[in-house]
Amino acid sequence: MKVTQTIKTFFHKFKQTTVTDDLGPYERTLQQTLEHADGILYKTDAELRQLTDDIKARIQAGEAPDAHMPRLYALVIEAFKRTLHMTPYRVQVMAAIALHERNVVEMQTGEGKTLVAVMTACLNALAGKGVHILTFNDYLAKRDAHWMRPVYTFLGLSVGYIQENMPVAEKRRAYRSDVTYATAKEVGFDYLRSCMAYTPDEVILRDFHYAIVDEADAILIDEARNPLVFAGTMAGLPVDHLQIARYVSGLTPYRDFMLDEYARNVFLTDHGIGKTEAFFAIPNLYDDDHHHLLIAVNLALQARTMLRKDVDYILEDGRIKLVDEFTGRVVEDRKWQNGLQAAVEAKEGLAVASEGSILNAISLQHLMQCYPKVSGMTGTAQHAAEEFAGFYGLGVSIIPPHKPRRRIDYPDKIFTHKAAKVRAIIDEVQRVHQTGRPILIGTLTVKESEELQAEMQRHGIASTVLNARNNESEAAIIAQAGLPGAVTISTNMAGRGTDILLGGTDQHAKDTVVALGGLHIIGTNRHESVRIDQQLKGRAGRQGDPGSSQFIISMEDDLMVKYGLKSLLPEPLRNLRQDGPIGHATIARSIAQAQRIIEGQLYEIRLNLHQYAHFTERQRTILFNRRQDIFVSAESPTREYKLLQHDLLWSYYMNDIAALREGIHWQRMAGKNPLHEFHKSSDAMFRQLMTDLEDKLDNAHTLDVSELQRKRPSSTWTYLVNDNPFKSPFVQLLGNIGYQVDLLAGPLLMILRMLGWGRRK
Template sequence: MLEPFFKNYFNQSLTKYNSQVDTINNFGPMLSNLSDDEIRQRVQILKQKLLSNKNEADIICEVFAIVREATFRTLDIKHFDVQLIGGLVLNDGQIAEMKTGEGKTIVALLPTFLNALYGKGVHVVTVNDYLARRDAETVGRVHRFLGLTVGLIQEDMSPEERKQNYQCDVVYVTNNELGFDYLRDNMAFTQEEVVQRPLFYCVVDEVDSILIDEARTPLIISGPSEAPTQKYLQTSQLARVLQKNIHYIIDEKNQVVKLTDEGTLFCEQALKIADLYSPSDPWISYVLNSIKAKELFIRNTHYIVNVEEEVIIVDEFTGRTMAGRRWSDGLHQAIESKENLPIQDESQTLASITYQNLFLLYDKLSGMTGTAKTEELEFEKIYGLKVIPIPTHRDVKRKDFPDLVYKNQYLKWQAIANECIKMNEIDRPVLIGTTTIEKSELLAALLSEYNVPYRLLNARPENIESEAEIVSQAGCRGAITISTNMAGRGTDIALGGNLESLLKVKLKKFISDLVSVDFSTVLKSAQFDEFLVSFVPVFETFGLSKLNESSVREDLLEYLNEGIIPDRSDIMDFITAYNSFLKERAAILLEEKTLITKLGGLHVIGTERHESRRIDNQLRGRSGRQGDPGSSRFFLSLDDKLLRLFGGDQILNLLQNIGLEDDAPIQSPILTKSLESAQKKVEVYYFDSRKQLFEYDQALTMQRNGIYSERKRVLEKESLRDWIIEYGERSLYDITLAFSTSTNLTLDKFFALKTQELLGMPYQVKWESAKGDINVLLNNLKHQFQVSYTLKEAQLEAIEPGIMRELERSFLLQQIDFSWKEHLQKISALRDSIRWRSYGQRDPLTDYKKESYSTFVTMLNRIRHQVIYFIFRSKITIDFE
């Protein structure tokens, strides 16, 4: 039965799952008495029922109960009732909002296993390679235990490895790899190059990060462009001398740069050109990008420069570097020029898709996160997904203190440092969230001056390597952790430390030293005792996986497979000694957690309000997991970006009027509400921009789906002869229709030349031969085309059997890809210019849809004509040497 507190917490949207949870629980005693093989046999029976179109509702409870039992046997974790509810919500194609530490990873096991039984493949999408690999290795054990195959897609995998992994029942993959694999599949030249299966069911982890934050940036596969790079050098030098508010105006809220009349004249004189906006030699985009690079894109905030002298984008939402990603439309080149780095060639879009339209391709989509309710409207409007908040297993005991607002940055950072010192004196763990690399290092330097120990996690490569270990140990006694962002870190912060993470790090380090040393000798050494002592702060009682002999053996075998240690039988002696030590230290480790709990748990400090409330909530949510105590407080200043843009001057005037001391902070519920109001304004603005991007991309999506479907049929079809015949007949119809509707009587000559060029005939067809009947002329042309095509086929096949089928496929794919690439360029230019139509009292979106469709139809006609033209002019050259 459901726990009493859970029943009291039930809201209307969850009540319908009440009876299902009871049924799942009722299966428990029966399943616990079955052997492993008997459970796997039941899985096969359930699978056959599903495949024979048995109603899913009749077997879902038993499937969930089996996964629950398998998870307990494999990971020693048993799903709570609230986690079962989360699984049911996900299976219904909705978003489950579950707080940090509530076990979203094992919740995803329930719907993914059920849907994997259909045999169509299920994707679990995460935000980075580390999380995908971790989930595939750990919770993937449950799927493997029940007889399913588990795949993993990583950045450095070959196409062959990707295809093999995509064929698995459950695939763990990042959103980036999923999107780029989809685009690459639709650029493939053979069916063997396609790696993905049709998109069936998907669970998106950190769904708000992927479907909301990432939705502003489309995925783009690009190729080299012939655009010049010299212009970036000239405009970068020009931007250095241009003056703000004289030559240009910055709209920081909307991230827009505008030249003044004086600025336009100055630039034209400096560049020695007549018109910045000339269509034949445009300069305006280069100038604006150089100013944006100077004013809006800051080093160590929006990007870093690595040792290879490359500009690497820093994700503002996750704090991670985005290697391989580049800003489009020349912005990246402008920043390279600003930093005096080698300017890479500008790229040209070959294929693109937004995450919004990518994930809408799935038959069923669901997601989970700790913070989705603030974006509920967008999820429902764009994705058709409802957000269902799931109650916590235990009541949240975290205290969220009111924000403290200081007059300037100096006072704010001083207050934060003092707060860290105060917490460090009582050994209470502290997590500090900063918005940029620069500010995280500023605080680190300040704490170093006070001799306060800390650990730093930001986008710099040297810190990323130890990310999981830093985050997992942020709850240790006296730990102070500075992080640029806590979204999608994927590792729980458990009070006292995360045993599994610490085990892997220390075990690997210890064992790596044993390659050339006798193992049995080491077991008796002081080095081994020191190694065991390092596990004093942590233990299995912190709600993590049970560390028994088998789990340690798995870790050791993993290292053996990596070639780190030799395969020796005395490893079992190590396992025995290790487990013995853990049992002896149980009481001490429990005291460690109890002490931190009495101190108040993890204290979270926010150094600035983010534009999105979700990011702030994610930071707060790191404290108070699973009923643990905790607290949070934000330290702000009047010159923080959000306050500066949304009312900082008014607050400063208020301070001066009431005569508040300079170093005294403001703590007011009214101020907190005004901040939240400012965040809502920013969220609405970004929602509107994402909605606009989605609406404009919808027109392109219909075209993209048509082109990609055409390509897919080309790859799958063995013979394209009938297809080419249809192309030719359609082309003849287009030509005939165009001339028949023309009132120009002098076009007869052009009609004859056009048909002769298309069909490659040695004679011309006269328009008068139709004698007024267009259908007669068209039928004659179609007949002549089929004869000509048959002759061309016989000519080529006589020299090289099978060559005609290869030419048909090759020309079709080449022309589709080339024309689509040109089409994307035209659509991009149209989208950039169409917004000016609003000044003429016209709807830009309506005009965009009409003109993009017209351009698309023209492109399809050109593809057909070009394919026929090239096939008729194909020749085989024989070299007799």
């Protein structure tokens, strides 16, 4: 089987990747750094600033930063002591050395990666070209920038941070700082916006120089399967989405439509087709004249059956707000594409907004290639080492902890059904809560976190919830999560990068919590990747503190159902139902096996995305290099017309490419290679684009005022792609990984047309 072979190849390559725990190469630089640090102990602040300026001048004169690493790192160490009263550990200095040498540094959670990044950022920022520290979310970008600002300022360096929906002028100032904290997504969207600037004031970014990626596996691996798409508004389909939503809400499952929950697919039955034709008074739903209606009905079915409120999105201020599956946060200005956004709005009875057209796009892999230098940090790098090497050319350097880890990770408690799992979670909370230890409960969705809080309230347990509804209170909630007796329920918002201080800022309270056993983690779901599970566990037992973790899960959890994990169990265990935990070791082994299979399939999705995006990215580079030449030239009235033609034709091309990409899988039916056919078709389309562009530019003297005044929109969304919809029966049981429902419209339409044609014939 193709997927099985892919998984074998994935793990075979993994064994051959560059992973090292040998710190010997860093020892000499470390000793030189510590010697310099001893030599500057008694210098004044002004003298230290002068030493930094001297190094800065020499680097900007052309000397390599590497030669100045020991002296500069010594200055940063002293700056930490004098401003934040922190003394970097030896292992942190070695991590900073490895980071500068283009590695992904693996450090256990709580070992001070934020501090490590500052040392390397300062060294590389002295070139005067800017350093980006890419964080997992906006909260961490703002927190780390403010937290580390005194160190940068002490050394004469400026620091800024980027937030979603920040005014353009503020963003521009932040990007022109020596060090800028931001999420990779926000940098990517700002890059796409800057590529379409018409005046220098609209250029947000300056040229890329160096990126330090925090939580590197999450950003460069997990989120890399979501292309960054910059979109704009256009007229919607000529259908009444609200009427269609009302109609679809009355359809009966398994009679009017069928839902394949594993494959994330839904389609009308013959009965449903006839019912739809009767309701809308049309003779044949599959006639070309009713193409838009057919699509809208399919989308309404998807919105009804596949997208869940308080799981995939929330309602806030009369708007649909999408929830990021990795961070658990609302993503402003993200939309589903191909009419699905309108279908969900209609489902919820909201005003239907206009549809979007693609203006520009880039994958995270290609965004990272814009930086001449990249390195990263995470607590879970080894499992992603093959992709770090293959996609980004990065090795993995394992840094030992400053103190031995004391966290106890208990074996999973696995239940046959959710009700038994919830009872077990309540029992576990009551047991630990009586001791006074703080508890962090990790949930998968907004809905689950709120339902669990309600259940605990019924049992007299006070708790605080952190999810997409109250992310503005994140800092305050996290500050209280380590206090004695605290019970915090959180989505993935608290799963990465979150530093829960035992006892908060009170030393006596910390001593109390440490004596009780530290923070206790309860995981209520296993995730697609074991790395995400490890990150949740990593909120406890930081920097040698005590702590513990316990996953309490069921065979009815989303992961189990979505990927059909029961199919991996022996027949006698598949329909087992009991109130107590399952004692069979086979269950835990099967879950671990499933996670490995899922990781292999997700790797295939990212590889597939890269293969398609790489070809389009080369075309985008060609076109936007030409656009940049026009942008920096001194041409006057036709400066703007030519830029507009580049943007319009590229937008048309991107939408055509999206349509081509959706249907290219069907080339397999003709025995052809979809990727090869995509390359051939898109090459011909791009050549035509360039021909059309030349014709437009030749007519630059005939200015179209209405086009020049055209509003350039700025809404954005992301989506998933996959290259293999025709799975084996075994993989069908595991779920058709890689499809987000908004991409089903094209292939599903073709299936339904064939079904309808057969029925009519």
